[in-house]
Amino acid sequence: MAPVPDPVELILPEGFDAHGVRQALGGHFEVDLAPPSSSDRVFLDTFDGRMHAAGVTVWREVRTRSGQVPVTLEEPGARPMTARCPVVAGRIVASDLPDGALRTRLRALSAGRALLSTVRVRIDRQPVGVCNGDGKTVTRIVIEDPSVVLPSGVAAPLRRRARITPVLGYGRAFARTTKLMTAAVGVDAVDETLVAEAMAAAHLPVGGVSSKVGVDLDPDMRADRASGLLCRRLAEIVEANLPGTLADIDTEFLHDLRVAVRRTRSVLKEMDSVLTSAEVARARDDLKWIQAVTGPTRDLDVQLEGWSTLVTSARAPADDLAVLHELLEARRARAFTVMRRALRSERFDHAWTSWRRELDHLCAVGVEPDDGEPAAPVAELASARIASVYKKMTKLGSAIDDGSPPEDLHDLRKRGKELRYLLELFGGMWPGKAVTPLVDVLKELQDVLGRFQDGQVQATYLRDLGPELATAPGGPDALIALGGVLDALAADQRLARETFAKRFAPFASAKTRALVIDGLRPERARGRVTA
Amino acid sequence: MRVLATYNIKGGVGKTSAAVNLAALAARDGLRTLVWDLDPQGSATFLFRIKPKVRGGASDLVRGDSEIHDVLKGTDVEGLDLLPADFSYRHMDLVLDDVRRPTRRLAKVLAPLADDYDVVILDCPPSISLVSESVFEAADGLLVPLVPTTLSVRTFERLLKFVAAQVDRRPEIVAFFSMVDRRKRLHRELVAELPATYASIVDAIIPSATDVERMGLHRAPVVTFAPNGAAAKAYDALWRETCQRIGLVNEHPPDHP
Numbered sequence A: 001m002a003p004v005p006d007p008v009e010l011i012l013p014e015g016f017d018a019h020g021v022r023q024a025l026g027g028h029f030e031v032d033l034a035p036p037s038s039s040d041r042v043f044l045d046t047f048d049g050r051m052h053a054a055g056v057t058v059w060r061e062v063r064t065r066s067g068q069v070p071v072t073l074e075e076p077g078a079r080p081m082t083a084r085c086p087v088v089a090g091r092i093v094a095s096d097l098p099d100g101a102l103r104t105r106l107r108a109l110s111a112g113r114a115l116l117s118t119v120r121v122r123i124d125r126q127p128v129g130v131c132n133g134d135g136k137t138v139t140r141i142v143i144e145d146p147s148v149v150l151p152s153g154v155a156a157p158l159r160r161r162a163r164i165t166p167v168l169g170y171g172r173a174f175a176r177t178t179k180l181m182t183a184a185v186g187v188d189a190v191d192e193t194l195v196a197e198a199m200a201a202a203h204l205p206v207g208g209v210s211s212k213v214g215v216d217l218d219p220d221m222r223a224d225r226a227s228g229l230l231c232r233r234l235a236e237i238v239e240a241n242l243p244g245t246l247a248d249i250d251t252e253f254l255h256d257l258r259v260a261v262r263r264t265r266s267v268l269k270e271m272d273s274v275l276t277s278a279e280v281a282r283a284r285d286d287l288k289w290i291q292a293v294t295g296p297t298r299d300l301d302v303q304l305e306g307w308s309t310l311v312t313s314a315r316a317p318a319d320d321l322a323v324l325h326e327l328l329e330a331r332r333a334r335a336f337t338v339m340r341r342a343l344r345s346e347r348f349d350h351a352w353t354s355w356r357r358e359l360d361h362l363c364a365v366g367v368e369p370d371d372g373e374p375a376a377p378v379a380e381l382a383s384a385r386i387a388s389v390y391k392k393m394t395k396l397g398s399a400i401d402d403g404s405p406p407e408d409l410h411d412l413r414k415r416g417k418e419l420r421y422l423l424e425l426f427g428g429m430w431p432g433k434a435v436t437p438l439v440d441v442l443k444e445l446q447d448v449l450g451r452f453q454d455g456q457v458q459a460t461y462l463r464d465l466g467p468e469l470a471t472a473p474g475g476p477d478a479l480i481a482l483g484g485v486l487d488a489l490a491a492d493q494r495l496a497r498e499t500f501a502k503r504f505a506p507f508a509s510a511k512t513r514a515l516v517i518d519g520l521r522p523e524r525a526r527g528r529v530t531a
Numbered sequence B: 001m002r003v004l005a006t007y008n009i010k011g012g013v014g015k016t017s018a019a020v021n022l023a024a025l026a027a028r029d030g031l032r033t034l035v036w037d038l039d040p041q042g043s044a045t046f047l048f049r050i051k052p053k054v055r056g057g058a059s060d061l062v063r064g065d066s067e068i069h070d071v072l073k074g075t076d077v078e079g080l081d082l083l084p085a086d087f088s089y090r091h092m093d094l095v096l097d098d099v100r101r102p103t104r105r106l107a108k109v110l111a112p113l114a115d116d117y118d119v120v121i122l123d124c125p126p127s128i129s130l131v132s133e134s135v136f137e138a139a140d141g142l143l144v145p146l147v148p149t150t151l152s153v154r155t156f157e158r159l160l161k162f163v164a165a166q167v168d169r170r171p172e173i174v175a176f177f178s179m180v181d182r183r184k185r186l187h188r189e190l191v192a193e194l195p196a197t198y199a200s201i202v203d204a205i206i207p208s209a210t211d212v213e214r215m216g217l218h219r220a221p222v223v224t225f226a227p228n229g230a231a232a233k234a235y236d237a238l239w240r241e242t243c244q245r246i247g248l249v250n251e252h253p254p255d256h257p
Helices: A018-025 A050-054 A101-110 A171-185 A194-201 A223-246 A251-270 A278-305 A307-314 A322-343 A346-364 A378-398 A406-429 A432-464 A466-470 A475-508 A510-519 B015-028 B043-047 B057-063 B087-097 B102-113 B130-138 B150-166 B185-197 B230-246
Strands: A008-011 A030-033 A037-045 A057-061 A068-074 A081-086 A115-131 A137-149 A155-157 A161-166 B002-006 B033-037 B080-083 B119-123 B141-146 B172-180 B201-207
Touching: A008 A171, A018 A030, A018 A115, A018 A137, A018 A171, A037 A050, A050 A101, A057 A194, A068 A101, A081 A101, A115 A194, A137 A171, A137 A194, A161 A171, A223 A251, A223 A322, A223 A346, A223 A378, A251 A278, A251 A378, A251 A406, A278 A307, A278 A322, A278 A346, A278 A432, A307 A475, A322 A346, A322 A466, A322 A475, A378 A406, A378 A475, A378 A510, A406 A432, A432 A466, A432 A475, A432 A510, A466 A475, A475 A510, B002 B015, B002 B130, B002 B230, B015 B033, B015 B043, B015 B080, B015 B119, B015 B141, B015 B172, B015 B230, B033 B043, B057 B087, B057 B102, B087 B102, B087 B130, B102 B119, B102 B130, B130 B150, B141 B150, B141 B230, B150 B172, B150 B185, B172 B185, B172 B230, B185 B201, B201 B230
Parallel strands: B002 B119, B002 B141, B033 B080, B033 B119, B141 B172, B172 B201
Antiparallel strands: A008 A161, A030 A115, A037 A057, A037 A115, A057 A068, A068 A081, A115 A137, A137 A155, A137 A161
């Protein structure tokens, strides 16, 4: 589409109404008032604020027919998109939208995450058509009187706005209208979006809840306290994602929860020389248990998320595989029930409360002068661990050849994960130019190793479903189609294995080695004197 | 993008009224909609209060010398745009005759709009010509208004035969009774009998109504200025049936304020 100017919003001064518009535009355009209307908008975003981050605004109306509501997406440089969608338990999922531009755009933006209600705004509107001599609307103005609907049901008024929207093919009229209106109002375009103003008025955080760790460590901080700070942030992430996991809002809640738990376990493992208390030892066991009880559900989420890709790559008839898909969904439902029970259990509550108490203790160590022998600085320990794991990986990887068993690649991947977590959690202490190239080559290597191992895990899982599948109605057809799926997985594994050497070489190169051994020395950490 | 065309060899049967109203209903449903007024008389363009003028005329448009996006105009109905009529369209047959693969040319002209619109409705001039053949090739659905008279039925039969014999990519034909006057016995009889013979005739019936005639006065679709009248409801029913026949997603028409 040829570029159409974005709508312009103006904050209107007290008392400026449709009459003010008529005065501002009189002599240049005819002004046609349409009947006023009022409706509520519920603004939507993912839990982690992907719409806000992308600069788009998404809302739904409140009125429903057969559970369907109009959903609209607006973004700069594009025309608004609207479609009707079911609202289930107050949330919207892009894949439930009908085929079309909005579904495509929202799927890309939300990446599988559900759209949740953020804030509700009531808007009284006075549409004003700006017309040419033929009575043709050449620009649209809507005077909006919005108010944010607070949880108590009380509507708190926001600032009156004029929204000026161009009509395709009448760019000059739009420019003229905007100029006249801006001059009459006396201010330039609006300083914040309606949704931002409403969120602020309702004291709601703009931009969603992040699952990023983002703890800025001082390289000289004692390692036990630094570990405590990291783990406390990770515990916050677990707690933020727990309600969404239990409510099964979307699969990313569980994913983010598990990543936070895994990272916590990684901190405890890498810093074990300074985290020696019995409480930490118990937390290690508890976190391992949490990881275990959440694992089956996540594994099945991965199977189901990759389903359409798998069916396509296997060139298997989707109908034949429907039974298998149903089987996976049924298993997922059972796994979820077990997981939810575990996460709501007394054991979980007790474990988490104890862990939180220990975290309070860890975060306070070193604050008082009589805390005993100080632990080593975090940069020193982290640097040593990074170098050690890197060396182990190069040794393991160099020994892998075409005849190596799959277990060797699995071992290497496990070490790779360890290194990845070390860099993610502690890498911020070094300049980006020292860490980023290492992360890049590691990521490339891990992608190959991940494809190899995930393919094998997936194939084993699907193969194990065989007996159950055989007795299900339509099972024999599914079993035949499953053969194609397993072939496709095996082919992808072969391809991944063939690519291994190519990806391992830059990781084990002298240049990368120098980055690790020299670039990530403790004394090169940020804020320290560089050697 | 789905392309529909309101078409009949005969004139004055309700093609433009159908095109304009169905387009307004499509836009109301949230579909990004475009009407291309192919009729040099420019009735649809008039109804949308837009000047019947296209820079470069039919020649530049068909040859691809003008950028189609630059000649589009927004209408007073939000979400509904117009590619206006131009008097030069009266020579469109000649222009088409002068290009390679003339019957596929209109589809080629529309191709750059594929990502911008969900529905395009071609409002065709009354004739059977190279323009018609190009419309048939471009359209997924042919909306044929049928005035219940003997001659109209005969013309409809000829159209069905022509499309079956000449067109490679056959559009789905959605015929509907138009300008029906239930006071007339012949109208009542044909409306009752013909659907049994022609499966392409849908249930929706557009009445001969004052509201439809007043569109010229209001210069707006009847579904916008008299949305609760019998004519608007008839167009609404026609739109829903068209969506079902063409496979357009419109199972959930919006709530009306």
